[in-house]
Amino acid sequence: MEDPLLWLWIAVGAIVVVVLVLVVWTASAAASMRRLGETVDARWRALAETLERRRGVADPLLSTADEGQRRTAADAFGRLESARLPGAKAEAEAAVQRALRPLVQAAGSQPSGSAAADARAALAALDDEAQARRRDYNTGARELNAKGRRFPTSLFKGAAGVPREFFEVDQAGAVAEPPRIQF
Known part of the structure; x- marks a missing residue:
């Protein structure tokens, strides 16, 4: 004869195990979203800091600019420093690139070793670093957004700030005017 109490304990044990698995799975999903959100936030801060360092690097170029160019660049x-969201920061970054383009082009004719030539080289290196950080941030944002669409992590997307906006600078202005070559 079978003991009905044994079957009751087996059923209760199975329910407890299923509930524990669901709790662990949900907690793991929440922690995963939180970690990924923090990683994307750190990447965003690194990108923003890199973009904002450009002002100090561009000072030698701005010192040779006329008042209108300095005011436009300032x-x-x-706007770049006050922008907080990726879309606004990208628009401000495009404005900075437009403001610095004539100064960088003029610095191209300066002799090597001059402050303007050194600033131009430093700006090029900083642009490369900013591009790498932009790609890093966008990759993290894409991963976070994708993870926020899957269950059970979709339950916690609000806590991780999903969806995240991408940082994409409009490069149309960069190619609208070809560089001028003077001999």
Whole structure:
């Protein structure tokens, strides 16, 4: 004869095990989203800091610029520093690139070793670093957004700030005017 109490304990044990598995799975999903969100936030801060360092690097170029160029660059840098979201930061970054383009082109004719030539080289290195950080941030944002669409992590997407906006600078202005070559 079978003991009905034994079957009851087996059923209760199975339910407890299933509940524990669901709790662990949900907690793991929440922790995973939180970690990935923190990683993307750190990547965003690194990108923003890199973009904002450009002002100090561009100072030698700005010192040789006329008042209108300095004012335009100061406005663009001010918008870049005050922008907090990727879309606004990208628009401000495009404005900074437009403001610095004539100064960088003029610095190309300066002799090697001059402050303007050194600033141009430093800006090029900083642009490369910013591009790498932009790709890093966008990769993390894409991963976080994708993870936020899957269950059970979709339950915690609000806590991780999903969806994240991508940082994409409009490069149309960069190619709208070809570089001028002077001999």
